Amino acid sequence: MASSSGTNLSAAIRQSPPVDLTIPYEPSWIKDKTILITGGASGFGAGFVRHWAKHGATIIVGDINVEKGNTLVRQVQQETGNKNIHFVHCDVTDWQSQVKLFKEAIKLSLHGGIDTVVANAGIAGDDPLQQPKGLSAAEPPKPNFKIMDVNCTGVLYTTHLAYYWLPRNPGSIPSSMDSNPSKSNRDRHLLFLGSVASLAPIALQPQYGAAKHAVLGLFRSLRASSHIQGVRVNLLCPYFIDTPIVTTSARIALAGGSLGKVEDVVDAATRFVADERILGRALVIGPKIHVKQLEDGEWKLVEKNAPGSRETAIWEAYADDWEEVDAFSKNLVRVLNALQASRGWIGWATDMVRAVGYGFGFGRR
Numbered sequence: 544m545a546s547s548s549g550t551n552l553s554a555a556i557r558q559s560p561p562v563d564l565t566i567p568y569e570p571s572w573i574k575d576k577t578i579l580i581t582g583g584a585s586g587f588g589a590g591f592v593r594h595w596a597k598h599g600a601t602i603i604v605g606d607i608n609v610e611k612g613n614t615l616v617r618q619v620q621q622e623t624g625n626k627n628i629h630f631v632h633c634d635v636t637d638w639q640s641q642v643k644l645f646k647e648a649i650k651l652s653l654h655g656g657i658d659t660v661v662a663n664a665g666i667a668g669d670d671p672l673q674q675p676k677g678l679s680a681a682e683p684p685k686p687n688f689k690i691m692d693v694n695c696t697g698v699l700y701t702t703h704l705a706y707y708w709l710p711r712n713p714g715s716i717p718s719s720m721d722s723n724p725s726k727s728n729r730d731r732h733l734l735f736l737g738s739v740a741s742l743a744p745i746a747l748q749p750q751y752g753a754a755k756h757a758v759l760g761l762f763r764s765l766r767a768s769s770h771i772q773g774v775r776v777n778l779l780c781p782y783f784i785d786t787p788i789v790t791t792s793a794r795i796a797l798a799g800g801s802l803g804k805v806e807d808v809v810d811a812a813t814r815f816v817a818d819e820r821i822l823g824r825a826l827v828i829g830p831k832i833h834v835k836q837l838e839d840g841e842w843k844l845v846e847k848n849a850p851g852s853r854e855t856a857i858w859e860a861y862a863d864d865w866e867e868v869d870a871f872s873k874n875l876v877r878v879l880n881a882l883q884a885s886r887g888w889i890g891w892a893t894d895m896v897r898a899v900g901y902g903f904g905f906g907r908r
């Protein structure tokens with residue numbers, strides 16, 4: 544549930560206030576929702592499938608790994624008794640493959656629409672920008688930018704298809720922070736998998752860092768205009784979490800620290816999927832720690848059971864950005880609009896003549 548502070552500001556920038564993580568949410572709100580997950584056969588995706596199947600969702604997993612996908616679906620159907628869990632082969636880097644995944648999801652959906660799309664598929668690993676190959680050749684061979692293809696282009700394809708299908712979800716209405724998640728089942732929600740690498744540099748993985756920064760940029764740009772299609776967008780930014788994507792070399796580099804747990808990523812994602820009042824928010828997920836909030840708002844790491852402390856793995860990100868950047872952009876646009884209005888029709892006509900002239904090459908240097 545989102546806190547109610549700053550309601551006027553949130554109305555102006557059409558984004559819900561920072562999430563109050565101390566307020567519980569109700570996972571049963573996801574019952575009967577249709578959820579499409581790319582890369583859902585392993586790691587976080589598999590965690591989402593297991594948890595949301597228990598709560599009665601219809602889930603369509605699209606993944607390149609047919610064996611893992613089919614096995615997961617079979618197991619989850621057996622364990623939960625929920626038969627509405629399906630696997631469809633999909634390579635997110637292939638536009639037609641994603642088109643087919645979304646069409647299949649519409650056919651398999653019990654209500655003929657999709658409520659939540661989770662743009663989750665992702666890879667990491669060898670990066671030619673970090674470990675160039677073929678340096679003895681006369682010229683460098685074409686690099687393999689697969690990480691960018693999957694983690695950026697694949698996400699753009701998913702976004703484009705989500706923006707087509709979500710507003711067509713029968714019975715859905717434009718998302719709003721005033722909606723009542725206990726009454727409504729239809730939604731229009733796009734959930735992105737960013738990373739802490741969306742917010743900070745990631746050493747030795749420049750392509751991964753670039754792709755995850757792109758996902759952050761996509762999320763921040765879309766949330767500023769999501770009211771147009773009535774689609775709500777949210778973002779998860781996990782730290783290193785124990786799934787197969789974390790390579791052996793990363794595990795060695797992190798030795799002595801701790802990896803986060805899939806269950807905490809599932810918890811953060813479930814809050815987003817269940818609570819339709821959350822619009823345009825980002826959560827960071829890391830290992831569970833005990834912290835105490837100081838008077839200046841900063842968090843201090845403390846011993847377990849220290850007075851006034853709490854255990855948490857999930858953090859609200861971009862709270863300040865929400866007030867300082869989005870509100871600033873909104874005000875800037877308002878001021879520029881006011882300037883335009885003050886120039887009146889003559890200003891508009893002058894600019895139009897200049898713009899058309901520019902098309903014919905006048906005024907270009």
Ligand SMILES: NC(=O)c1ccc[n+]([C@@H]2O[C@H](COP(=O)([O-])OP(=O)(O)OC[C@H]3O[C@@H](n4cnc5c(N)ncnc54)[C@H](O)[C@@H]3O)[C@@H](O)[C@H]2O)c1
Nearest residue numbers: 582585586587607634635663664665738781783784786788
């Ligand atoms: N685990 C972490 O530490 C961590 C941290 C931050 C962000 N993430 C992000 O979370 C998402 C899920 O990662 P995970 O940790 O569950 O990893 P994972 O390797 O367990 O799962 C990724 C899934 O994506 C699938 N996939 C890969 N390429 C694909 C393609 N071209 N088309 C369709 N499916 C494809 C894989 O088959 C796999 O099932 C990724 O976007 C990842 O970048 C993970």
